[in-house]
Each structure stands twice: as C-alpha cells, then as structure tokens.
Amino acid sequence: MDKLQLHRTEIKAAPLLERFPFPFQGDSYRYSNNSRALTPPVCTDITPEYYEEIEEKRKLLDRYPERTFQAAPHTLEAQWEIMSMLMKELASVHADYFSLDMKGDQWTFYNRLLDETCTFVFGDPSTLPYEPLDFIGRHIQEDLIYLQQRDGDLYMDAGQLCFPANWSLAFDLGMTYLQFHSPVPIYSDSGLAEKVLGFLLRMEAGKPWTRINWTLNVGPRLDTSPEAFGEWGREKFGLNLDNVGEIMHLRSEDQRLFRIPGSNGILFSIHTHLLPFQELIRNQVWAERFCKVLEDLPDPLADYKGFISYKPLLIEYLKRHI
Ligand code: HEM
Numbered sequence: 001m002d003k004l005q006l007h008r009t010e011i012k013a014a015p016l017l018e019r020f021p022f023p024f025q026g027d028s029y030r031y032s033n034n035s036r037a038l039t040p041p042v043c044t045d046i047t048p049e050y051y052e053e054i055e056e057k058r059k060l061l062d063r064y065p066e067r068t069f070q071a072a073p074h075t076l077e078a079q080w081e082i083m084s085m086l087m088k089e090l091a092s093v094h095a096d097y098f099s100l101d102m103k104g105d106q107w108t109f110y111n112r113l114l115d116e117t118c119t120f121v122f123g124d125p126s127t128l129p130y131e132p133l134d135f136i137g138r139h140i141q142e143d144l145i146y147l148q149q150r151d152g153d154l155y156m157d158a159g160q161l162c163f164p165a166n167w168s169l170a171f172d173l174g175m176t177y178l179q180f181h182s183p184v185p186i187y188s189d190s191g192l193a194e195k196v197l198g199f200l201l202r203m204e205a206g207k208p209w210t211r212i213n214w215t216l217n218v219g220p221r222l223d224t225s226p227e228a229f230g231e232w233g234r235e236k237f238g239l240n241l242d243n244v245g246e247i248m249h250l251r252s253e254d255q256r257l258f259r260i261p262g263s264n265g266i267l268f269s270i271h272t273h274l275l276p277f278q279e280l281i282r283n284q285v286w287a288e289r290f291c292k293v294l295e296d297l298p299d300p301l302a303d304y305k306g307f308i309s310y311k312p313l314l315i316e317y318l319k320r321h322i
Pocket of ligand 1: 032196214268305
C-alpha cells in the first residue's frame with residue numbers, strides 16, 4: 001500500500017461549506033485590487049483534504065517535473081529563505097503536525113502527518129533531496145510562486161505549481177508581472193495591472209496581503225494545467241441540468257503575498273478550494289448572490305474564465321434551486 005495511506009491522522013475542521021472561502025462580497029463582480037491585510041500573517045492552512053492533495057501533488061511532481069517545478073539558478077538563496085520561513089511557521093502554527101530542530105546549520109524537519117523526517121545542512125543543497133522550494137512544497141497544500149524584484153519590476157523566477165487554473169509555469173517563467181498577466185482581459189489593458197504592480201513593489205516585510213481569486217471547474221480536478229487540457233477540456237460537453245450540480249464546482253483560490261526580506265522578492269501562495277454546486281446551493285444566500293454575479297458578469301470575463309458557452313445552463317440550475 002502507498003506509504004501516504006498508512007499514517008492518517010484525523011485533521012479536524014469545520015464542514016467544507018462552512019470553511020470554503022466564498023469569493024463574492026456583493027451581487028456583482030469586477031476585477032479590482034481586492035487585496036487586504038492578512039491576519040494572522042500565516043501562509044499555510046492544513047485542511048482535511050491534506051492527504052489526497054499531497055499525494056496528488058507528489059504524483060504530478062514526479063510524473064511532470066517540467067510543468068510542476070521551475071527555478072532559475074539565481075533563486076536558490078531565496079528558496080532557502082522561503083523554506084526556512086515555512087518550516088518555522090509549520091512548527092509553530094501547526095505544532096501538532098510539524099516540528100523543527102535547529103542545531104547550528106544542522107536542521108531536522110518532522111512531518112508527523114506523513115511520518116517523515118529530514119535532516120539536512122541549512123544552505124547545502126546536496127543534503128536535501130530536492131531544491132528547497134520544491135522540498136517544502138511537497139509538505140503543504142499551497143502552490144508556491146517566487147517573484148524576484150529587480151530594476152523596478154517583478155519577475156516570475158521560480159515556482160512549484162501543481163494545481164494551476166489553466167496557466168503554465170513553464171511558459172511564464174522569467175516573465176514580468178505585466179507580461180504574465182497579459183492574457184487577462186480588462187485587468188491587463190485598463191491600467192489596473194500597472195496599479196497593482198506599483199502596490200506590490202511597495203510591499204513591506206512583515207505586512208503580508210491576501211486576496212481571493214475564483215473561476216469554475218468542470219469536475220473535482222485540481223490540476224487544470226494547459227499542458228493537460230486534452231484530459232480535462234472536453235468534460236464540459238456533457239453538461240446538462242441533471243448533472244451540473246454534481247459536476248460543476250466553484251473554484252476559489254486563497255492567494256497570499258509575502259515580502260521575502262533577505263532576497264527582497266515576493267512569495268505568492270495559492271491554496272485552491274473546490275465546492276460542488278450541489279453543496280453550494282445548500283447555502284441559499286451564496287446561491288442567490290452567485291447567480292446574480294453570473295448574470296451580471298461581463299462577457300470578456302466569462303470567456304476568459306472558460307464558461308461562456310454554458311453560462312445560461314449554470315444560471316438556470318441556480319435559479320431552479322433558489
Ligand atoms: C504577485 C503575485 C501574482 C502572480 C504570480 C499572479 C499570477 C497570475 C497568473 C499566472 C494568472 C493567469 C494568467 C493567464 O491566464 O495566463 C493570473 C490571473 C489573474 N491575476 Fe494575478 N498574480 C499575482 C497577483 C495578482 C494580484 C495582487 C492581483 C490583484 C488584482 C491579480 C489579479 C489577477 C486577475 C484579475 C487574474 C484573472 C483571474 C481570473 O479571472 O480567473 N494578480 N495571475
């Protein structure tokens with residue numbers, strides 16, 4: 001049997017419907033800088049989906065290394081800094097599940113959920129089985145993107161990305177903030193992306209931010225990478241009023257932003273949550289609001305998010321259940 005399945009500690013949490021980060025504050029949704037101060041200033045969240053998601057992550061990392069982990073060589077120092085920050089956070093915020101022993105440069109990291117221990121020399125890559133960002137990403141549910149700040153700009157120079165909402169790390173690597181946002185309609189050509197870039201360049205260490213991004217998912221699959229489009233893209237063709245509730249999911253990304261002081265870059269983490277429509281309608285306030293948001297959504301956004309062809313079906317389903 002798979003090692004990950006042998007040691008399962010129960011991870012206590014509220015039911016999905018109560019902890020799902022519902023993305024809408026009102027009956028209308030437009031792109032905006034919806035970032036707010038992150039309190040408490042913590043990157044990681046451990047949910048009951050931990051085991052299945054870590055198993056899926058590690059499978060993807062092993063099978064598709066180029067699409068799931070990329071790092072320019074000059075990011076190595078920043079990677080150690082991020083790994084150190086996250087290990088210390090895990091050991092203090094999730095002390096039931098993780099601990100860290102530091103004796104000079106000799107560090108030992110324990111993951112009690114997976115019953116794994118790793119001893120390494122901090123700063124010596126030959127003592128870790130993977131690059132530091134890749135190593136720590138294998139213990140948490142978040143995807144991790146590192147942006148290096150130089151010449152008054154931000155560059156996507158490293159990342160571990162297993163659960164993308166239809167974008168490619170291998171394709172975006174080395175791009176600037178404005179370049180990798182260029183496919184986003186309205187955001188990229190209204191001046192908003194430039195404003196947000198200015199905000200990010202001014203971000204200070206110790207003052208992290210958070211925002212929620214959303215889209216829709218056909219099926220419960222977290223890995224909707226463009227490279228795997230052949231596997232998930234065709235699923236939308238079989239949708240009808242009887243199966244929408246089970247198949248369609250609201251996909252909410254809890255994104256967090258941290259200034260990494262030593263390297264002066266930014267860590268961008270993404271924790272993805274999926275809520276099937278048939279669960280969502282159990283919260284009637286959410287169902288009504290979501291329906292109004294869809295009705296009011298500008299076509300370029302529905303088109304970019306990939307559901308414009310079946311948006312009327314989704315609205316019809318929600319109306320029937322309100
Ligand atoms: C700094 C770290 C960030 C990174 C690495 C990042 C990366 C990305 C990427 C790769 C995409 C997909 C683009 C594509 O279709 O190829 C995207 C979409 C988007 N990003 Fe960012 N982003 C960041 C921060 C932000 C912030 C702070 C905002 C604030 C408004 C923002 C707004 C958006 C929007 C509106 C979309 C379109 C999402 C959708 O409609 O589904 N991003 N981002």
